[in-house]
Amino acid sequence: MSVEKPQWTELFDEVITGGLCTGCAGCIIACPHDVLSYNDANGVYKPFHIDVDGDERNCTHGEKGCTMCTRACPRFRSWETEIDVHQHQRERTVEEVAGITLDIVLARTTDPELADVGQDGGFVSALLAFALENDVIDGALVSAFDLEAGPWRTKPALVTDRAGVIATAGSRYTYCANTLAYPEAAEAKLERLALVGMGCQASAPGAMQSRKAGKVARRLGLTIGLLCSKTFDDAIFEELFEAQYGVKREEIVKMNIKGVFQLWLNDGRYVEVPLKECHAFTREGCKSCPDFAAEHADLSTGGIGESNDWTLVLVRSEQGRDLLEKMKAAGVVEIRPGDEDPGALALLRKLAQLSRKRWPEAGDPGPRRIPVKAS
Numbered sequence: 001m002s003v004e005k006p007q008w009t010e011l012f013d014e015v016i017t018g019g020l021c022t023g024c025a026g027c028i029i030a031c032p033h034d035v036l037s038y039n040d041a042n043g044v045y046k047p048f049h050i051d052v053d054g055d056e057r058n059c060t061h062g063e064k065g066c067t068m069c070t071r072a073c074p075r076f077r078s079w080e081t082e083i084d085v086h087q088h089q090r091e092r093t094v095e096e097v098a099g100i101t102l103d104i105v106l107a108r109t110t111d112p113e114l115a116d117v118g119q120d121g122g123f124v125s126a127l128l129a130f131a132l133e134n135d136v137i138d139g140a141l142v143s144a145f146d147l148e149a150g151p152w153r154t155k156p157a158l159v160t161d162r163a164g165v166i167a168t169a170g171s172r173y174t175y176c177a178n179t180l181a182y183p184e185a186a187e188a189k190l191e192r193l194a195l196v197g198m199g200c201q202a203s204a205p206g207a208m209q210s211r212k213a214g215k216v217a218r219r220l221g222l223t224i225g226l227l228c229s230k231t232f233d234d235a236i237f238e239e240l241f242e243a244q245y246g247v248k249r250e251e252i253v254k255m256n257i258k259g260v261f262q263l264w265l266n267d268g269r270y271v272e273v274p275l276k277e278c279h280a281f282t283r284e285g286c287k288s289c290p291d292f293a294a295e296h297a298d299l300s301t302g303g304i305g306e307s308n309d310w311t312l313v314l315v316r317s318e319q320g321r322d323l324l325e326k327m328k329a330a331g332v333v334e335i336r337p338g339d340e341d342p343g344a345l346a347l348l349r350k351l352a353q354l355s356r357k358r359w360p361e362a363g364d365p366g367p368r369r370i371p372v373k374a375s
């Protein structure tokens with residue numbers, strides 16, 4: 001084992017079996033030897049070392065000096081500080097519980113088709129369509145419906161055009177490691193990629209870039225974060241929605257979480273499920289996650305505003321700000337100042353603080369830092 005060159009064994013001990021792994025799959029896509037795979041059966045969502053060139057805990061490439069998996073991992077050691085310093089030349093202050101932010105706005109698409117399919121203001125879809133159509137990116141790693149597996153099953157997907165963006169819009173609340181669409185993009189030789197994902201995934205490009213993880217880091221040049229308190233095990237459909245509320249997964253046409261789990265059904269019914277009944281289905285990988293606000297994205301987006309048809313957007317980088325300005329100038333989005341919705345800003349802070357308290361006290365102290373009066 002080399003402490004100076006931490007590799008798979010350290011990742012396995014400290015993150016994967018150490019209770020910090022989110023299942024973001026960053027390590028898998030960064031591995032240059034293709035010896036890591038992903039277990040998404042029965043709610044596991046964890047990487048594992050395949051049975052060649054080592055075993056469960058040992059990697060012969062790691063023993064020879066390969067450190068790519070630990071360099072890619074956005075939960076390894078002092079990940080938050082390292083990414084903050086790389087992206088902003090400083091670590092976040094204690095007051096910045098939702099991460100370092102340049103600006104906060106409310107935004108929505110001006111395109112009726114995108115507004116119709118988008119979860120909140122359709123901002124993410126508008127951004128992806130704009131970036132693809134204006135030669136900003138070659139492709140985006142998103143979450144698609146896995147229709148072969150069944151209703152409301154998801155799979156990571158590469159989209160390269162407006163039709164793909166429309167087909168993959170909206171939110172699903174089970175886990176989808178969008179990063180795993182990367183190999184398809186690399187195979188297609190696409191160099192400029194956007195990654196859409198919750199905080200766990202949105203920190204992966206920053207981890208890779210700050211620790212110089214090669215061409216994967218370079219290709220993942222734009223990150224769109226999704227605010228997130230948790231995802232749920234797929235079992236929630238049968239064991240709660242169907243067993244307690246008589247709602248079959250194939251009947252659901254839209255879902256959202258606004259204080260309660262909201263379900264819209266194909267016969268026009270609307271069902272609310274209290275969140276306290278959903279907690280038993282919280283995905284394991286979310287239980288120690290400290291990042292509600294996708295703090296390392298270029299633009300982080302959420303639906304906690306007072307109106308359902310606006311997306312709250314946290315601008316975190318100059319690249320994100322520039323893209324937002326260009327979208328505004330092209331008339332593809334409407335924008336309002338975030339402080340027009342003080343309730344949303346207060347909720348953002350509250351939910352960000354709550355998530356930070358989940359990070360283990362024994363872990364790196366950075367992610368748990370919140371204002372003293374809030375603890």
Ligand SMILES: Cc1cc2nc3c(=O)[nH]c(=O)nc-3n(C[C@H](O)[C@H](O)[C@H](O)COP(=O)(O)OP(=O)(O)OC[C@H]3O[C@@H](n4cnc5c(N)ncnc54)[C@H](O)[C@@H]3O)c2cc1C
Pocket residue numbers: 117118119120121122123124125126142143144154168169170171172173174175176177178196197198226227228229230231257301302303304311312
């Ligand atoms: C699991 C999850 C939890 C969330 N929790 C919160 C929350 O607690 N509070 C809050 O304010 N906002 C939350 N959001 C964000 C919110 O639901 C919207 O995604 C966000 O406001 C952007 O809205 P939009 O209309 O601009 O996005 P859209 O234009 O509808 O685009 C949404 C994008 O998200 C991708 N996506 C959908 N489902 C998943 C998934 N399961 N995993 C990865 N990518 C996915 C789609 O492929 C699409 O690219 C959550 C989103 C997800 C996916």
Ligand code: SF4
Pocket residue numbers: 011015016020021022023024025026027028046047072073074075076
């Ligand atoms: S958190 Fe992500 S990068 Fe780290 S070990 Fe888990 S899947 Fe791999």
Ligand code: SF4
Pocket residue numbers: 022175198199200201228229230231285286287289290291
């Ligand atoms: S709470 Fe959300 S951001 Fe955190 S690990 Fe779970 S899915 Fe990822």
